[in-house]
Every structure is written in structure tokens, then in C-alpha cells.
Amino acid sequence: MTALPASFDAWFAAKGWQVHPHQADMLARADDPATLLIAPTGGGKTLAGFLPSLVELGEAPRPGLHTLYISPLKALAADMRRNLLKPIAEIGLAIRVDDRSGDTSQTRKKAQRADPPHILLTTPESLALLLSYEDAPRMFAGLQRVVVDELHALAESKRGDQLMLLLTRLAALAPGLRRVGLSATVEDPPALARYFHAGGCAVLTADPGPMPDIRMLTAQTPPPWSGGGGRYAIPEVLAEVKKHKTTLIFHNTRAQAEIFFHHLWLANEESLPIGIHHGSLAREAREKVEAAMVAGSLSAIVCTGTLDLGLDWGDVDLVIQVGAPKNVKRLVQRIGRANHRYNAPSKALLLPANRWEVIECQAAIEAVHAHDLDGEPRGPGPRDVLCQHILIRACSGPFDAGALYAEVTQAGPYAALSRAEFDACLDFTATGGYALRAYDRWQRLMQRTDGMWHLRDPRSTQMIRMNLGTIQDSDTVKVRMRGQRANLGEVEEYFAASLVPGDTFLMGGKIVRFESLKEMHVEVSRDRGRKPKVAVFMGTKFSTSTQLSARILDLLHRDDLSALPAHTRDWIRLQAELSHLPRAGRILVESFPYEGRAHSCVYGFAGRGAQQTLGLLLTGRMEEAGLGPLGFVATDYATLIWSLEPMRDPADLLDPEGLRDGLDGWLADNALMKRSFKAAATIAGLTPRNFPGKRANARQATFSTDILYDTLRKYDPHHLLLDITREEAMRGLIGFGRIEDMLARTRARVDHVVTDRVTPFAAPLFLEVGKVPVEGAGAEALIAAEAERLMEEAGLA
Structure with a gap:
């Protein structure tokens, strides 16, 4: 297929458009088994992915499912349906399009299986469910093409690993299937x-x-020494909002977005239409904001990663990133939301939340200009996802283990999977493993005399289907205004359990007062003018990427620091005079007394998670050495530890073997391991959360998995799920891999500087949450006074 039909040419001409070269290339490669297209936001990559399908269906109409479109967001599938129906109608094509997600009615879902549309738009979870049905071979037999959108986002999580397994199943059902991957930001295209x-x-x-127009937003008030919000620059943010049509104001966490929106609204004296959008808000609230964005009736939207991906949200002409982006690839993705048009430069402003983030924001800007994207390398496909895939396959009918193994290893993440590893997953799925095989509830598969595997009890399909998916949402409860049925949103269950009547928190930008916890929902009332507690929302707390950390270290040692504000330049120069500047090839450890305690600050630039783990391991080793550690705080850049006795030989404490031994002891009975085990057990199908007519609450699920974890550790320490748990904890939760990378990068070489007072770089860590326990009225004034005293101590005031 090399040329557009006349009707398509006429449609492009009527729109005043020209086919982009990459769209023509995709048409020319329509028959290739697989193609990955990398194109900037607004570059027409989605149309490029669909063009071969539209042309094929236009020239040779045929019944049945032709093209499957998969995106990570339900809203993206629904938005794509609207965008596709318009050219289909204008060109006059007889093509049926439908979308399917968790929000689709059961009536529509049944109709889609009985009489599939030509093009079905869906999510990985909905595809997993479709492939679990016995009629999957009939539904997908004629499938010609799969289009996977936002592939880079999927590849960073277990959802992507599961999708790659599902694609191998589709390829088995539809020989000759062609797949297209679409992505905007990729650091390693061949990988x-x-x-x-x-x-x-x-x-x-x-x-x-064109290169994006990206710079730092300078405010009249300098950023605070620590903290995670941009409240100090709200006047400047409002001024930018007034100068643009629509501004997206991104935050890294939902709690930060709520707090910023609250204070932005209080300062919004001109009553500009401003909305808030994040994943903890009720679907109705999100859809209302989305509709207003498309209509162009909002001046600004305070948001989180829910608006990262490729929806065309109307006339957005400015993006403001509040807080350091932590990841250059994510920043590029967010910048692309502004001027969602081809060959139009995107405009973005970075607003650092504190002095350290000023340096990080400048490093990120330079990385964007250098097209230097970051990203952690993906390890092998996780085995808990494979266990769930085996259950999905069993739901659809009997299978041969050898054939399924051959199928699974056609998935990129599982290409190196050994037969022994596969068989271990199959054995676990069938019996629960050595320690659990005596229990009837975990006997899920059995083998027939002809060697085929099948479900032991066909009735278990309902339970398996109810628990499909890899997204491990934290346990939440709905928030409802007293006397109303509509939900405002949701908060973490353990946060709700900590509330007492009269406590206040933010939800949808409003201060609400906790009244009671009833029937798994939080009942609240309106509360005006009081200072709220901070809701503990779900959402990732990002760590600065290793590539961005390396740029920060490079920036610190430049002779020319003119790109940084004067207050930050002075701070760096004073640090160099009174101590050392951290270097890429060495670990800097500062030791100094403060308020009668010994303090040590370890600069590893390993990311917040790894620096927190480093604090836990170092305090453990200090305890063994009799130094009397009392506590620590960590940021993305450093760990500050206070103790009764000073560190005398930090190089010995940072010995890699000693740290690993300490990690093994610490992990054995750690709550993080149990949390990781709970997630793996849920994904692998060992401990379902959803039951017909009900869902296990957090306490029930945790109690169940904690008992299993302790039992397996005692009686089957090499159980598959324990191995998976350790891999997951090492790779994700505790960030020990980052610590090992740091030690390898520095070869454990340490610069130990002993001073008689707090150093300039260490001073902000004293103001981190938990180090200065200030509560009640006047808290901000007290924190400001503490900051001034610390900076004077460090020679900065």
C-alpha cells in the first residue's frame, strides 16, 4: 500500500492539510509485521497509525473486527472514538467504531462480542478480559492490525508487560497480525x-x-529552602494564566495539586475559571473538567499525571510544571500538551519548589534542549504477571504447556524466559506451590490424560475475571458530602481511619470537615476558612532520575553559573568555601555538631527512595558500631542522620558488602516486603480482592497476605512468590539497585568533611517534614524563623 485513495486525498485537501512524511511512511509499511513510530505530540502520529486501517476498510469493506486500538487511559480511547468518527463521516466510509472500558455498559459489551465493530478502542485490562472468554478465537480470528498508543508509558509498568503477553495470544489467534506502536518520548528506540x-x-x-520554548519562572519571592509546593509564586502564576488562553499547571502528587489549587483559588480575585483534575476525584468531576477544557472555557487546570498523555485538550498554549520534573522524559511529555499542533513550539515554565529544585530545573531545561531523555532500563518480565496470564489462558479453554511457553517467549519482556521458570509459574498457578498444595482453595489447574491443562473448577472463571489486571490501587474510600449521594472523590483508607470528627482536609479544592466513616465512605461537611490537614492521596512520589542527577552534579562544578538565580549562585559558592561540592565520582559526607547532637549528611544523589533506604541501612550499621543513631531525613540528593556520637569512618559504614548484609537483615521482617508480597500475591491470583457482590477491605486483605507471607517464609522460603517479592522490592520499593549503582559509580570513594557548624547544602534538610515538628497556629511563621536561624548558622543569612 503506497498511495492514498482519491477520497482521502480530497479530504486532506478540503482540510488544507498535507500528508506528513511519517504518515506516508506508515502507509507504505502497512504490511510490515511490526512498526514503531516515534513522533512529537501534535505530529499526527495517531492518524498515521490508523491510516492503513481506514484505507484498507475503505477499499475493501468486510464484517468483523479489523483493528484493535489499545491505550493506557480509558479517556484516551473515548477521545479517539470522537476523533475517528469525524473523518470517517466526512470521507463517507462505512466503518463502525466503538470503545470498551470498565465504564462501558454490560449491554454494549455483550453486543461488541456478538457483533464486533470494525475498529475497537480499548485498554489492556479490557483486552485481558476479552481474551479470557471461550469465544475469543471467534472474535479475534479476522483481526488484521493492533495499534498501541503511548507505548512508552505502558512500557514503564506491569500493564505493559501484561499487554505484550496479550499481543502474543492475539498473534496466535490471528496469524499474520500486524502491530503498530505509537510513542512521543523515547530514550532508547531500539530497546x-x-x-x-x-x-x-x-x-x-x-x-x-521546533525546540520548545522552556524557561524557569522567576518570582519576586525566592523559593523556600525546602518543601514541595509552589505557593510562594502564585502571583506570578496568575499573571501568566491571564496572558494565555489555557494553562495546564502540572504537579507531581495529588496532595500538592490540591494544596496549590486551594491557594490559587483564594488568590484568584478576578474569578478566572480554574479547574482541578487528578485521579482521586470522582469520574463525574473529572469529566466535567475535561468537557470544559475541550470547550475552551477554562483559563487554567491544576493537574497531575492524569493529563500527561495524548488527549487533545483544546487550545492549551502554556504548561507550568510546579516542582522539579524528576524525569526529563516526563517533562517533555508534559511540555507537549502546550500548542498541540505540528511544527508549533510548545511553551513551558518550570517553577522550582525549593532551592535544590532550582538547580534541578535548570539541569532539566538543558537536558530538553540537548534531546537527552532519561529512563531506567527495564528488567525481565515480572513472573507474577505471567502467572495471571496463565490463568487468563486457562479461562478461555484447555491449553498445551509447551505451546503456551513458545507463545509467551514471543513477548519482548519474556523473550529470555527459561522453560524451568515458566514451569515454576505453571506449577504455582496450578497448586499454589509446595507449602500450599495441600489446600483445596489453591488447586486451580489440573492436567488431563492427554497432557492438556484446564481449570479444575470451571466456575472459578468468574473470580479470575473479577481480579484481572496489574494496577494495584491503594485502598481507598469514597468521600461524600453529608446528605448527598454523589461522591466528591476518594482518599486513602488508612488516612480516613486516622481522622477524628472535626478534622479537615482538601478535596477538589474545597476544605471539608470529617464527620464520620459510614459503610465504606467518608461523610464530610463544608468547612470554611480553617487550615486543612493534608489528604494522603494515591499517586507516585517520583525520584530524580540518575541521568538528571548526573547533570545536576555537572552543573554544580561549572565556572559559569549565570544560568542560575543570584541567590542560588551564592548558596553554591558558599558551600564550596565552607565544605566541598558533591562530585560525580565520589560520595560526599559532612559531619558537624548541631544543638548538642552529632550530624552527618551523605550526598549520594541516588533519588529519594534510595536515599531513604540508605538512611535505614546506615543507621542500622551505626547502631551496631555504638554511635547511637537517633533519626534521619532524606531527599533526592542527600540523607541527613543525627546521632549521639559522630561518624568517624563513613567509608567503612558505606562498604558495599556491609550494606548488603544489613539489607538482608532489615528486609527479613520489614513492612515494605509484606506490602510488595501483597501486590505480587494479588496480581498472581493467590489472594483475590474482588468477590461476587463485595470487595475485601484493606484490613482483611493485609491480614490474609501477612499470614501467608509469614507462613511461606517459615515453611517454604524459596517459594516463587517470595522470590518475586524480593525482586520487586529490590527493583522498586526500596531502590537498593540505585544504591548499588551509586557505589559502583563512586567505587565507594568518600570525601569526608568535618566542620564546626551546619553546612549550606545540609541546612535545607533540617527543614524537611519530620525534622521540625511544628503544629498549630503560626506554624508557617515558626518554620520561617527556624529557616532563618539555620541559614544564619550556615552563613547564608
Whole structure:
């Protein structure tokens, strides 16, 4: 297929458009087994992915499912349906399009299986469910093409690993299936191509377009020494909002977004239409904001990662990132939300939340200009996801283990999976493993005399289907205004359990008062003018990437620091005079007395998670050495420890073998391990959360998995799930891999500086949450006074 039909040419001409080169290339490669297209936001990559399907269906109409479109967001699938129906109608094509997600009615879902549309738009979870039905072979037999949107986002999570397994199942049901991957921000295209299609595939790269207009937002008030919000610059943010049509104001966490929106609204004296959008808000509230954005009736939207991906949200002409982006790839994705048009420069402002983030924001700006994207390398496909895939396959009918193994290893993340590893997953799925095989509830599969595997009890399909998916949402409860049925949103269950009547928190930008916890929902009333507690919302607390950390270290040692504000330049120069500047090839440890205690600050630039783990391990080793550690705080850049006795030989405490031994002892009975085990057990199907007519609450689920964890540790320490748990904890929760990378990068070489007072770089860590326990009225004034006293101590005042 090399040329557009006349009707398509006429449609492009009527729109005043020209086919972009990468769209023409995708049409020319329509028959390739797999293609990865990398194109900037607004570059027409989605149309490029669909163009071959539209042309094929336009020239040779046929019944049945032709193209499957998969995106990580339900809203993206629904938005794509609207965007596709318009050209289909205008060109006059007889093509049926429908979308399917958890929000789709049961009536529509049944109709889609009985009489599939030509193009079905869905999510990984909905596809898993479709493939679990016995009629999956009939539904997908004629499938010609799969289009996976926002592939880079999927590849960073277990959802992507599961999707790659599902694609191998589709390929088995529809021989000759062609797959297309669409992505905007990719740091390693060949690696993503191998992930998408075992052995790799063709990679097409579109013109990246003009360099984005990105700079730091300077405020009249300097940023605070510590903290995570941009409240100090709200006047400047409002001024920018007034100068633009629509501004997206991104935050890294939902709690930060709520707090910022609350104070932005209080300062909004001109009553500009401003909305808030994040994943903890009720769906109705999110949809209302989305509709207002598309209509162009909002001046600004305070948001989180829910608006990161490729929806065309109307006339957005400015993006403001509040807080350091932590990850250059994520920043580029967010910048692309502004001027969602091809060859139009995106405009973005970075607002650092504190003095350290000023340096990080400048490093991120330079990385964007250098097209230097970051990203952690993906490990092998997680085995808990494979266990769930085996259950999905069993739901649809009997299977041969050898054939399924051959199928699974066609998925990029599982290409190196050994047969022994596969068989261990199959045994666990069938029996629960050595320690659990005596219990009837975990006997899920059995083998027939002909060697085929099948479900032991066909009735278990309902339970399996109810628990499909890899998203491990934290346990939440709905928030409801007293006397009303509509939900405002949701908060963490353990946060709700900590509330007492009269406590206040933010929800949807409003201060609400906790009244009671009834029937798994929080009942609240309006509360005006009081200072709220901070709700503990779900959402990732990002760590600064290793690549960005390396740029920060490089920036600190430049002779020319003119790109940084004067207050930050002075801070760096004073640090160099009174102590040392951290260096890429060494670990800086500062020791000094403060308020009668010994303090040590370890600069590892390993990211917040790894620095927290480093604090836990170092305090453990200090305890063994008799130094009397009392506590620590950590940021993305450093760990501050206070103790009765000073560190005398930090190089010995940072010995890699000693740290690993300490990690093994610490992990054995740690709550993080139980949390990781709970997630793996849920995904692997050992401990379902959803039951017909009800859902296990957090306390029930935790109690159940904690008992299992302790039992397996005692009686089956090499159980598959325990191995998976340790891998997950090492790779994700505790960030020990980052610590090992730091030690390898520095070869454990330590610069130990002993001073008689707090150093300039260490001073902000004293103001981190938990180090200065100030509560009640006047808290901000007290914190400001504490900051002034600390900076004077460090020579900064």
C-alpha cells in the first residue's frame, strides 16, 4: 500500500492539510509485521497509525473486527472514538467504531462480542478480559492490525508487560497480525522496539519539530529552602494564566495539586475559571473538567499525571510544571500538551519548589534542549504477571504447556524466559506451590490424560475475571458530602481511619470537615476558612532520575553559573568555601555538631527512595558500631542522620558488602516486603480482592497476605512468590539497585568533611517534614524563623 485513495486525498485537501512524511511512511509499511513510530505530540502520529486501517476498510469493506486500538487511559480511547468518527463521516466510509472500558455498559459489551465493530478502542485490562472468554478465537480470528498508543508509558509498568503477553495470544489467534506502536518520548528506540516485538522491528522517527520554548519562572519571592509546593509564586502564576488562553499547571502528587489549587483559588480575585483534575476525584468531576477544557472555557487546570498523555485538550498554549520534573522524559511529555499542533513550539515554565529544585530545573531545561531523555532500563518480565496470564489462558479453554511457553517467549519482556521458570509459574498457578498444595482453595489447574491443562473448577472463571489486571490501587474510600449521594472523590483508607470528627482536609479544592466513616465512605461537611490537614492521596512520589542527577552534579562544578538565580549562585559558592561540592565520582559526607547532637549528611544523589533506604541501612550499621543513631531525613540528593556520637569512618559504614548484609537483615521482617508480597500475591491470583457482590477491605486483605507471607517464609522460603517479592522490592520499593549503582559509580570513594557548624547544602534538610515538628497556629511563621536561624548558622543569612 503506497498511495492514498482519491477520497482521502480530497479530504486532506478540503482540510488544507498535507500528508506528513511519517504518515506516508506508515502507509507504505502497512504490511510490515511490526512498526514503531516515534513522533512529537501534535505530529499526527495517531492518524498515521490508523491510516492503513481506514484505507484498507475503505477499499475493501468486510464484517468483523479489523483493528484493535489499545491505550493506557480509558479517556484516551473515548477521545479517539470522537476523533475517528469525524473523518470517517466526512470521507463517507462505512466503518463502525466503538470503545470498551470498565465504564462501558454490560449491554454494549455483550453486543461488541456478538457483533464486533470494525475498529475497537480499548485498554489492556479490557483486552485481558476479552481474551479470557471461550469465544475469543471467534472474535479475534479476522483481526488484521493492533495499534498501541503511548507505548512508552505502558512500557514503564506491569500493564505493559501484561499487554505484550496479550499481543502474543492475539498473534496466535490471528496469524499474520500486524502491530503498530505509537510513542512521543523515547530514550532508547531500539530497546523499545525489542520490547514491543521480540527481536525488534522497524522504527520510524518523525521530524521532532521546533525546540520548545522552556524557561524557569522567576518570582519576586525566592523559593523556600525546602518543601514541595509552589505557593510562594502564585502571583506570578496568575499573571501568566491571564496572558494565555489555557494553562495546564502540572504537579507531581495529588496532595500538592490540591494544596496549590486551594491557594490559587483564594488568590484568584478576578474569578478566572480554574479547574482541578487528578485521579482521586470522582469520574463525574473529572469529566466535567475535561468537557470544559475541550470547550475552551477554562483559563487554567491544576493537574497531575492524569493529563500527561495524548488527549487533545483544546487550545492549551502554556504548561507550568510546579516542582522539579524528576524525569526529563516526563517533562517533555508534559511540555507537549502546550500548542498541540505540528511544527508549533510548545511553551513551558518550570517553577522550582525549593532551592535544590532550582538547580534541578535548570539541569532539566538543558537536558530538553540537548534531546537527552532519561529512563531506567527495564528488567525481565515480572513472573507474577505471567502467572495471571496463565490463568487468563486457562479461562478461555484447555491449553498445551509447551505451546503456551513458545507463545509467551514471543513477548519482548519474556523473550529470555527459561522453560524451568515458566514451569515454576505453571506449577504455582496450578497448586499454589509446595507449602500450599495441600489446600483445596489453591488447586486451580489440573492436567488431563492427554497432557492438556484446564481449570479444575470451571466456575472459578468468574473470580479470575473479577481480579484481572496489574494496577494495584491503594485502598481507598469514597468521600461524600453529608446528605448527598454523589461522591466528591476518594482518599486513602488508612488516612480516613486516622481522622477524628472535626478534622479537615482538601478535596477538589474545597476544605471539608470529617464527620464520620459510614459503610465504606467518608461523610464530610463544608468547612470554611480553617487550615486543612493534608489528604494522603494515591499517586507516585517520583525520584530524580540518575541521568538528571548526573547533570545536576555537572552543573554544580561549572565556572559559569549565570544560568542560575543570584541567590542560588551564592548558596553554591558558599558551600564550596565552607565544605566541598558533591562530585560525580565520589560520595560526599559532612559531619558537624548541631544543638548538642552529632550530624552527618551523605550526598549520594541516588533519588529519594534510595536515599531513604540508605538512611535505614546506615543507621542500622551505626547502631551496631555504638554511635547511637537517633533519626534521619532524606531527599533526592542527600540523607541527613543525627546521632549521639559522630561518624568517624563513613567509608567503612558505606562498604558495599556491609550494606548488603544489613539489607538482608532489615528486609527479613520489614513492612515494605509484606506490602510488595501483597501486590505480587494479588496480581498472581493467590489472594483475590474482588468477590461476587463485595470487595475485601484493606484490613482483611493485609491480614490474609501477612499470614501467608509469614507462613511461606517459615515453611517454604524459596517459594516463587517470595522470590518475586524480593525482586520487586529490590527493583522498586526500596531502590537498593540505585544504591548499588551509586557505589559502583563512586567505587565507594568518600570525601569526608568535618566542620564546626551546619553546612549550606545540609541546612535545607533540617527543614524537611519530620525534622521540625511544628503544629498549630503560626506554624508557617515558626518554620520561617527556624529557616532563618539555620541559614544564619550556615552563613547564608
